Amino acid sequence: MYFVVTIDTEEDDWGGFDRTAYGVENIKRIPRLQHLFDEFGVTPTYLVTYPLLDHPEAARILDEVQRRCKCEIGMHCHPWNTPPILEERNAFNSMICNLPEELQKRKLERLYRKLKQTLGTKPVCFRAGRWGYGGKAALALEKLGCLVDSSVSPWMNWSGVHGPDFSGMTPKPYRFQPPEIRTPRPDGSMIEVPATIDFLRGGAGLCRVMTRFLQRRLPRLLHVEGVFRRLGIFQKVWLSPETADVPEMQALTRRAIRMNYPVVNLFFHSTALLAGLSPFVKNRDEEDRFMNRLKEYLRWVRTQPLTPAVLSKAAVGICAPGPP
Numbered sequence: 624m625y626f627v628v629t630i631d632t633e634e635d636d637w638g639g640f641d642r643t644a645y646g647v648e649n650i651k652r653i654p655r656l657q658h659l660f661d662e663f664g665v666t667p668t669y670l671v672t673y674p675l676l677d678h679p680e681a682a683r684i685l686d687e688v689q690r691r692c693k694c695e696i697g698m699h700c701h702p703w704n705t706p707p708i709l710e711e712r713n714a715f716n717s718m719i720c721n722l723p724e725e726l727q728k729r730k731l732e733r734l735y736r737k738l739k740q741t742l743g744t745k746p747v748c749f750r751a752g753r754w755g756y757g758g759k760a761a762l763a764l765e766k767l768g769c770l771v772d773s774s775v776s777p778w779m780n781w782s783g784v785h786g787p788d789f790s791g792m793t794p795k796p797y798r799f800q801p802p803e804i805r806t807p808r809p810d811g812s813m814i815e816v817p818a819t820i821d822f823l824r825g826g827a828g829l830c831r832v833m834t835r836f837l838q839r840r841l842p843r844l845l846h847v848e849g850v851f852r853r854l855g856i857f858q859k860v861w862l863s864p865e866t867a868d869v870p871e872m873q874a875l876t877r878r879a880i881r882m883n884y885p886v887v888n889l890f891f892h893s894t895a896l897l898a899g900l901s902p903f904v905k906n907r908d909e910e911d912r913f914m915n916r917l918k919e920y921l922r923w924v925r926t927q928p929l930t931p932a933v934l935s936k937a938a939v940g941i942c943a944p945g946p947p
Contacts, residue, residue: 624884624930626665627931627934628890631670633752634646634704635900639703640717645704649893649896650680656893659914660692665921669685670748672701673706682741686743693933695935696742699752700719700749700751700752702717702719709726715785719760720755720787728762746769748769753781754786761802765812765813773888773890775792775815777793794817794819796816797815798811798812798814816938821875821882823871823875860875865903865904873923876927885937887929888934889920891917896913
């Protein structure tokens with residue numbers, strides 16, 4: 624069973640759809656983060672946005688980390704700052720799945736070429752910004768030689784913010800054939816490794832029932848999911864130190880092991896490394912708590928039957944091509 628860490632490695636400006644220049648201060652914390660990973664034998668995958676590759680200092684830091692450390696560099700697309708910018712910059716168009724197919728293709732090609740040119744590597748892993756992934760993007764990625772996607776957020780429905788609905792999907796990885804991103808296919812050309820998000824109790828059938836229930840208008844108005852979480856009745860946890868504490872992340876990991884999920888995928892944003900850049904880490908105290916949660920969890924992971932790996936290695940290891 625593999626343990627992967629996927630980091631949305633991005634510019635400072637959270638949700639800045641209308642900006643033309645972007646800060647990159649959080650990237651200065653990447654070497655410190657990588658030192659922590661090295662301490663615990665973890666091999667992360669950094670999924671990188673276009674503005675970082677277009678900024679000499681940020682690109683230099685990423686290049687040094689890549690050359691010195693056991694890690695992987697992949698693509699993370701924020702459509703609003705990935706050229707060509709031909710669309711209106713707004714929340715709807717911030718989901719790449721909402722853009723015309725040709726524009727999606729051109730943005731992903733530009734990001735791929737920029738990463739290859741700047742860091743000298745051919746990226747094979749991808750995550751869509753804001754989880755805004757769809758079949759047309761998958762087709763473009765397949766043509767670029769991209770092997771692994773990690774844009775599916777299980778049990779989540781982003782339609783309320785113009786995004787895709789993944790509410791019927793589980794954290795289990797699978798092969799698929801673009802553009803059918805939701806349909807497992809043993810001989811598919813690409814592999815989906817979802818973020819690890821799951822309920823702490825119940826099988827897949829019960830989780831689907833509860834997800835449908837929680838999406839109804841009245842439960843949403845009454846904040847039923849938050850009540851369930853506080854009571855520990857039917858708790859959905861993200862395997863991320865941004866939103867979960869250490870006991871929650873441990874409980875979710877134990878569940879993944881019991882459910883025989885072949886990959887545990889911890890994820891977070893690089894902006895969490897510097898206070899004030901994201902809604903998850905607002906001040907220095909929260910920044911310290913974030914790093915302490917991450918360190919404590921990684922220390923615990925070493926005691927579990929988990930093998931650290933970069934995203935592509937884990938994906939290929941558990942999703943070898945099968946017969947059609």
